Amino acid sequence: MAHATANAEAGRSDEIMVDLQRVNKWYGDFHVLKDVSLTVRRGERIVVCGPSGSGKSTLIRCINRLEEHQQGRILVENIELTNDVKNIEMIRREVGMVFQSFNLFPHLTVLENCTLAPLWVRKMPQREAAAVAMKFLERVRIPEQAEKYPGQLSGGQQQRVAIARSLCMMPQVMLFDEPTSALDPEMIKEVLDVMVELAHEGMTMICVTHEMGFAKSVADNVVFMDQGEIVEMAPPAEFFTNPRSDRTKAFLSQILAH
């Protein structure tokens, strides 16, 4: 009972948003995801960390089918990811993604980047799409850049546009794949601030990141991956102070060293 109240206060519910059940994936003969199971509820914030090559990107890219898994089940809002293009498109509409390398569309202005998918995928009227876009550009604090092209912005600004672009689709879940690791140190904070705000508003988030400060302040659970499997998953307080597995300890001592 106490558990349920705590959840309700943080905008969380017991409704399952993303469910991975014993997911396996191979690249050729290379077993990149091994029996990965993960349940993410509405409003929950998950941070995924782990050494390079451990399969973090592959894991979250399976959730919106940028990569195909070969075994196990992945359900997003109770829709199962199969080869059915209809399902895939339905899920992609509900799942936003932010990439390490921003991937803005360089031939479109910031505003056009943000209105494109609402216009063409959600079939929103132009006027409404522009209003929504401006709302989110204000939220990420760059409304004044709306008419510029991505190439004219700094890395931090571009990443904030990328976040706004995703939010314009009103996604139910946001995936972040190392959103700050291509940024100069002084720009990391402006992007993290936006992500923290988003977390406080109750967005369901799965973030691959090595920003442990971010993990400590907003994550409900930290997932540690190594060699394609989930080694440990725990709330940040426990994860950072009292890691159970030796692999986690070794990893933490490495990244906390600098």
Added chain:
Amino acid sequence: MEETLTRETQTPARARPRGSRDPIGWARANLFNGWFNSLLTILILALLVWIVPPFIRWAISDAVFGAATPDECKAASGACWAVVTEKYRLILFGRYPFEEQWRPLFGIVALVGMALLSCDRRFWGWQLLVIWALGLGIFFVLMGGGVLGLSPVRTNLWGGLPLTLMLAFIGIAAAFPIAILLALGRRSKLPIISALSVGYIELIRGVPLITLLFMGSFMLPLFMPTGVDIDAILRAQVAIIMFAAAYLAEVIRGGLQALPKGQHEAAAALGLGYWQTQGLIILPQALKITIPPIVNTFIGLFKDTSLVAIVSLTDLVLATRQALGDPEWRQFFIEAYLFIMVIYWVFCFFMSKYSQHLERSLATDRRS
């Protein structure tokens, strides 16, 4: 020992040194910097002095302009531009009935106007279809007649510049979308589509255009049921389109491949489907970076239309050759060919300039 540096007073701004701005300084910096460049500059200047004045003397000072007889031309030591005055209607319009030649003239105007309007990016959309429907509609009504009180003129009498422009413009406009589909097809994940595209491209690209023209003219009729006759111009037009499409497809594929994978992924992650991704994200960028080679192909196609002479279509070049069939004027072929060279050059130079303009106006990567 470590040295440290601190500067207490601010350095005042100084005037930029002279030298690179005034002509003498510019010449010294750009034409005479080092013995190799100096030598090159002198050689080129010498070459110009050697070639240009005699050419001007031949083409202008000693030339015969306006209406003149061949004998007057033979007496003069310069160019005989009188051959152009005498033969320009044959060169420009071929064997099109003389009294009706205002029609191909306005046909040219319609085609050129249509092409010029197509250059304006504001019309890139459904307007383009209207412009082309109108332009080609006017052109074919004028050329062919048979309606609106215009006497019918059979296509075997069409020739000269309107024929060249028609083959080139329709060739470009039709080859372009086909090439886009072929380029996308070649990258398709569906094996049948990609195999068909590869097969088509490699087959057509591997043979000379002339052979395609021959096949269209002499082999196609063998397969057609008797009584069905496809117009010779149409057959040549189709051969040109097929040929240009194969070339252009590879150019466009180069652009498609230059785009980072992240663009496809970002589009997919936003829920865009295949055609939306290609049409809104991938092609606009791929076509933009391939403007130079695309226009290069267009210019090549424009000039390749002269190959239709091989199947007896009287394009600008063949019309000129026929005009020079007159023994009185035959010896002044240089002047006649210079005349059509200028015509070709004007169109191709315009395309080249337009492509540079387009590249600049589409550039979005510069910080402003």
